[in-house]
Amino acid sequence: MSVINKNRLNKLRVVMERMGMDAVFIVSKENRRYFSGFTGTSGTLIITQNEELLLTDFRYVEQAKAEAPEFEVIQHTGLLQEAVGEKLESLHAKKVGMEDSLTVGFLREVKNKSSAAYHSVENEMNEIRKIKDENEIEKIKKGIELCDLAFEHILSFIKPGLTEKEIGLELEYIMKKNGAEGIKANHVIASGERSALPHGAATNRVVNTGEFVKMDIGAVVDGYFSDFTRTVVIGEPTEKQLEIYHIVRTAQEEALRFIGPGKVCSEVDEVARSIIREAGYGENFGHSLGHALGLHIHEKPVMRSTDQSILEPGMVITVEPGIYLPGWGGVRIEDLVIIREDRYENATKATKELLVIDPS
Numbered sequence: 001m002s003v004i005n006k007n008r009l010n011k012l013r014v015v016m017e018r019m020g021m022d023a024v025f026i027v028s029k030e031n032r033r034y035f036s037g038f039t040g041t042s043g044t045l046i047i048t049q050n051e052e053l054l055l056t057d058f059r060y061v062e063q064a065k066a067e068a069p070e071f072e073v074i075q076h077t078g079l080l081q082e083a084v085g086e087k088l089e090s091l092h093a094k095k096v097g098m099e100d101s102l103t104v105g106f107l108r109e110v111k112n113k114s115s116a117a118y119h120s121v122e123n124e125m126n127e128i129r130k131i132k133d134e135n136e137i138e139k140i141k142k143g144i145e146l147c148d149l150a151f152e153h154i155l156s157f158i159k160p161g162l163t164e165k166e167i168g169l170e171l172e173y174i175m176k177k178n179g180a181e182g183i184k185a186n187h188v189i190a191s192g193e194r195s196a197l198p199h200g201a202a203t204n205r206v207v208n209t210g211e212f213v214k215m216d217i218g219a220v221v222d223g224y225f226s227d228f229t230r231t232v233v234i235g236e237p238t239e240k241q242l243e244i245y246h247i248v249r250t251a252q253e254e255a256l257r258f259i260g261p262g263k264v265c266s267e268v269d270e271v272a273r274s275i276i277r278e279a280g281y282g283e284n285f286g287h288s289l290g291h292a293l294g295l296h297i298h299e300k301p302v303m304r305s306t307d308q309s310i311l312e313p314g315m316v317i318t319v320e321p322g323i324y325l326p327g328w329g330g331v332r333i334e335d336l337v338i339i340r341e342d343r344y345e346n347a348t349k350a351t352k353e354l355l356v357i358d359p360s
Contacts, residue, residue, distance in 0.1 A: 005070055008035050008128065013049055015124045016097065023048045024097035024121055025084055027106065030295040031099065031125060033223050036068040044084050045071070048091060055083050081106045085113025097121035126300050130292060131314035136224060137338055140294070140316055143180070143226030144336050144347045146219040150174040151230055151350050158357050160209050160234060164189040167213070168202035175219045184218035184225055184297050195231065196330040198287055198322065209235040209359040212329045218297065225297045227318050229334030230350055235359040244281075244323050245354045248331045251275040251321040252352070255289060259319065259337060260344050265307040272321040273305075281323045284330075290318035293336075315339040316347075 012035065016024060026045040032038050036045055036054060040063050043056035054071040056064050057080070064073045076083035088096055093116045098107065100122040107118065132140070150171045157170050168189040175183060190200030192211040200214075207213055216229040231248075233241055251272040258271045269289040276285045288304035292315055301309035303317065311317070320334030335348040 002070070005035065005037065007133075009047065009052065011128045012047060012125075015121065015128070016047075016049065019095075019097065019119070019121070019124070021095050021097045021119070021121070022093040022116070023088060023091060025088065025110075026099060028099055028101050030223075031129075034129060034295055036071050038064050038068040038071075039223065040064060040067075042080065044080060046084065046087055046091070048093070051091075053087065055080065055087065079109060081109035082113050085110040088114040088116055095119065097124075099125065129294060130300055131312060132294060132316050132338075133314070136294060137314075137316065139222045139224040140226055140336070141338075141347045143219040143221040143224060144228060144349075146175045146178055146180050146221070147217055147226055147228035148348065148350050149178055150217065150219075151215070151228065154215070155232070155355060155357065158207070158213060158232070158234065160359050161206060163204045163206055164191055164194075164202040164213075165204055167207070167215070171215065171217050175217070180219035180221060181223075182220040184220065184227065186216075186297070187218070188214060188216035188229070190214045190330075193327055193329055196324040196326050196328060198324055198330070198332070207234060210238070212241065212331060213357075214330060214332055216332065216334065223295050225293045225295070226347075227293055227297065227320075227334060227336055228348060228350070229320055229332045230352075230355075231331045231333065232355045232357055234357045236356060237354060241329075242354070244325070244329075245331050247276060247279045247281065248321055248323055248333055249352055249354075252319055252333045252335070255319050255321065256335065256337070256344070256346065259311065259339075261311055261313055261339050261341065263311050265301050265303045265309045265311065266305050268311075268319075269303045269305055269307075272319075276321060276323060281325075284323045284325055285321060286324070287322070290320050290334075292317045311339045313339050313341045 040060035046053040096116040189202035191207040195212045195214040255272040290303040292299040322332030324330035338345040
């Protein structure tokens with residue numbers, strides 16, 4: 001068994017022992033991949049103190065054997081959920097852990113074949129996954145390198161008359177051409193007054209001189225997400241545009257000066273939020289300062305007022321304040337940072353100067 005998978009399974013088994021679990025079954029693609037390496041779209045892991053089982057159908061048997069060599073691969077022919085219930089019953093499992101993402105229908109079918117009691121281990125799995133090992137960190141950093149590369153390219157591509165979708169497709173093409181296996185689902189390419197939409201997906205709107213273009217992108221490398229945002233302006237910026245951009249940049253840089261191991265998520269959020277609030281735009285910064293990521297684009301912890309988590313070495317988290325003025329536009333600047341033993345490492349290298357795109 002690989003050292004990485006052994007360590008991950010050992011952590012899960014410690015949780016199982018503490019909670020009195022006979023088994024845990026895992027259906028989400030993120031946790032399947034995390035604990036086994038299996039990347040197929042259909043399958044379930046069943047883990048006990050002594051066994052690692054992977055149930056899948058004919059389509060994925062050979063793939064499962066290759067990607068998860070430590071697991072016993074079991075081919076099922078009927079419904080997957082029924083096969084899971086039957087296997088849990090044959091293992092005499094009485095108390096079984098499951099994820100919160102499990103559907104009601106799936107669990108109902110499992111219960112029809114198994115007499116076990118079922119309990120959530122979602123929080124415990126999140127705790128295991130929140131600290132990234134160096135293998136995971138390198139994948140995330142590669143994703144950010146692709147974002148930096150795509151951003152550098154797009155600066156010479158953007159011009160008045162292009163649509164948001166054309167800009168988004170060019171960014172996607174550059175990232176995939178250079179090694180990304182995919183992009184995050186909620187790419188934001190929003191221009192002009194639409195840049196006031198925090199998650200404004202690209203449309204056929206044409207970008208014009210005098211407008212902000214906000215680009216929130218992310219490359220996926222070996223299943224791991226990255227997250228990156230920069231805002232540029234086409235043509236010379238107005239005083240208002242300069243003001244809003246300066247406030248957001250100051251808020252982000254002050255948060256970065258404060259962030260590090262031992263800091264509380266809510267306190268980091270307040271550093272940036274207080275700057276935006278004192279500038280008179282507190283109501284225009286409605287989302288959290290940042291979030292962890294990994295095999296999912298949004299993981300825990302989250303830098304917001306209600307999250308008292310303490311930042312620990314190995315956490316990877318975004319720092320992304322913004323100001324959004326309906327009918328006018330908005331700015332967000334986002335970096336991805338890695339918490340280290342005595343500092344933080346900023347994986348994002350793109351400049352945070354307000355870049356002015358020549359409209360000619």
